[in-house]
Amino acid sequence: xxxxxxxxxxxxxxxxxxxxxxxxxxxxxxxxxxxxxxxxxxxxxxxxxxxxxxxxxxxxxxxxxxxxxxxxxxxxxxxxxxxxxxxxxxxxxxxxxxxxxxxxxxxxxxxxxxxxxxxxxxxxxx
Numbered sequence: 001x002x003x004x005x006x007x008x009x010x011x012x013x014x015x016x017x018x019x020x021x022x023x024x025x026x027x028x029x030x031x032x033x034x035x036x037x038x039x040x041x042x043x044x045x046x047x048x049x050x051x052x053x054x055x056x057x058x059x060x061x062x063x064x065x066x067x068x069x070x071x072x073x074x075x076x077x078x079x080x081x082x083x084x085x086x087x088x089x090x091x092x093x094x095x096x097x098x099x100x101x102x103x104x105x106x107x108x109x110x111x112x113x114x115x116x117x118x119x120x121x122x123x124x125x126x
Contacts, residue, residue: 047072074106
């Protein structure tokens with residue numbers, strides 16, 4: 001996520017509350033990376049946002065929750081384009097969800113939830 005933040009021309013802040021030294025399964029990391037990348041691209045192209053905040057949390061010990069919030073003008077609609085539908089489809093592979101709150105006038109908050117278990121540093125090959 002920090003690499004995505006550094007690559008964006010928007011002012012992106014990442015707050016990771018994931019336990020240090022623990023990894024997510026590689027497919028979950030990949031899905032999360034590409035989903036957040038799409039959300040950042042949408043914010044840059046369509047929202048007029050200047051700032052984006054990303055919060056990563058491991059909730060209920062079985063769920064990766066990522067919140068992506070921008071200060072743009074809102075109005076994001078999965079039915080209006082393929083990017084958000086693609087994010088939903090990618091997360092759906094893991095029984096994950098994308099919840100979107102984007103009223104006209106803004107701001108937009110996207111919450112991604114992906115079921116997963118963190119790997120123990122002692123048993124993980126990552």
